[in-house]
Amino acid sequence: MTGGANRHYVLAAGGTGGHLIPAFALATELERRGHHVALITDRRGADIPGKPSFLPAHVLPAGRFGKNPLRWPGGLRAVLEGRKMALRLFESFEPSAVVGFGGYPALPALLAATSAGIPSVVHEQNAVLGRVNRLLAGRVQAIATAYPEIARLKGRHADKVHLVGNPVRAEVLTLRDEDFPPLAEDGLFKVLVTGGSQGARVLSEIVPDGLAMLPPALRQRLQVTQQCRPEDIEAVRDRYRSHDIPAELGTYFEDMAARLADAHLFIGRAGASTIAELTAVGRPAILIPLPIATDDHQAANTREVTKAGGARMIRQEKFAPKELAKQIQVLAQNPQALANAAHAAWNCGRPDAAKDLADLVESFGGAEMMDVIRVGAGTARGTAQGAPAGQGAARDSQGKTAA
Numbered sequence: 001m002t003g004g005a006n007r008h009y010v011l012a013a014g015g016t017g018g019h020l021i022p023a024f025a026l027a028t029e030l031e032r033r034g035h036h037v038a039l040i041t042d043r044r045g046a047d048i049p050g051k052p053s054f055l056p057a058h059v060l061p062a063g064r065f066g067k068n069p070l071r072w073p074g075g076l077r078a079v080l081e082g083r084k085m086a087l088r089l090f091e092s093f094e095p096s097a098v099v100g101f102g103g104y105p106a107l108p109a110l111l112a113a114t115s116a117g118i119p120s121v122v123h124e125q126n127a128v129l130g131r132v133n134r135l136l137a138g139r140v141q142a143i144a145t146a147y148p149e150i151a152r153l154k155g156r157h158a159d160k161v162h163l164v165g166n167p168v169r170a171e172v173l174t175l176r177d178e179d180f181p182p183l184a185e186d187g188l189f190k191v192l193v194t195g196g197s198q199g200a201r202v203l204s205e206i207v208p209d210g211l212a213m214l215p216p217a218l219r220q221r222l223q224v225t226q227q228c229r230p231e232d233i234e235a236v237r238d239r240y241r242s243h244d245i246p247a248e249l250g251t252y253f254e255d256m257a258a259r260l261a262d263a264h265l266f267i268g269r270a271g272a273s274t275i276a277e278l279t280a281v282g283r284p285a286i287l288i289p290l291p292i293a294t295d296d297h298q299a300a301n302t303r304e305v306t307k308a309g310g311a312r313m314i315r316q317e318k319f320a321p322k323e324l325a326k327q328i329q330v331l332a333q334n335p336q337a338l339a340n341a342a343h344a345a346w347n348c349g350r351p352d353a354a355k356d357l358a359d360l361v362e363s364f365g366g367a368e369m370m371d372v373i374r375v376g377a378g379t380a381r382g383t384a385q386g387a388p389a390g391q392g393a394a395r396d397s398q399g400k401t402a403a
């Protein structure tokens, strides 16, 4: 830990689980270290389940992105209004640093921070640098990443990169020390299916029929937990009933840690937090990346874990019941194969992500920053004081130079 406790930090994130879950994990770590943390988000993020009770949320006016938010008139207006609100918050809260997790609210918050000379960090959850983070890469002091290789990160920003991983919820992280649940030849085979924080219709359409195509010895042992979109849930229930496969369905499981603890196999989308959780706990997976994800980032997210043997990836255009049944059998042909895949997934985990990100954030300057904010918004400062030691080299969480 660098610097003293009792500092103030602002985190800014779009209102989906993908941006907020890592932000909550960092907020929890900073609070544990004795700091005060505030969140800037959008309307969805203020009431999302899992928000720590100590974390006040400041909601920015609604904004949307065109391809370039600064060139889109409505977007620009919202960004400028959001920046003004963020500056007002900074004047009263006096943050030592501002951390952006992507999504619309991160842009005005970080524009405000950089123009006021407050040290700023962006965290990229995906294996491709997102649009907001790309816009901000030149202005921030550090880019924290979840993967060693980040597509669309320009070489000139490489000296700002710190590989930390994706922070996951504490209750998920504690499962890392537990063994993979035993899978007896004749015991239950528990499958967990989710489509990210919003759910995914294609999983409702394909998974029940795919599971029904498994060889009888595997199929008879199935016990499924599946997240569905609200409009699909009854059709999925009927499908499982007609296949005589026991299934618990829900639109959003708030107890994901318990569900992951039980699961022998995960089937679902390849969002960043989903993969971070699977690799934190060590659960084998079949991943179907969202085909319309910007820059195909969900497919990029799967690369590390599939290469390691911890998951299989199926492109959505090939995702059909027969293909799913085939891939499940490759992974689950015997209990040992599944346990090996679980171990390979576990090896890809970065359990220190929240701590490493908190170390990075804490390494930025303290009280002297406040003088700059008080002087007024728009006071650009060339170099942030208190920039992290060794910022001249891309480092991973152990301080090694990244390739």
Ligand SMILES: CC(=O)N[C@H]1[C@@H](OP(=O)(O)OP(=O)(O)OC[C@H]2O[C@@H](n3ccc(=O)[nH]c3=O)[C@H](O)[C@@H]2O)O[C@H](CO)[C@@H](O)[C@@H]1O
Binding pocket: 016, 017, 018, 019, 021, 102, 125, 126, 194, 195, 196, 197, 198, 227, 251, 252, 253, 254, 255, 256, 270, 271, 272, 273, 274, 275, 277, 290, 293, 297, 298
């Ligand atoms: C549709 C979309 O654009 N998704 C993006 C969004 O993530 P999105 O929020 O869709 O997906 P993520 O996998 O990153 O996060 C989902 C989170 O929701 C949790 N969960 C899910 C279902 C459930 O019933 N209960 C529950 O708690 C998961 O455990 C996980 O923690 O931001 C991510 C990070 O930038 C991107 O990688 C995703 O591509």
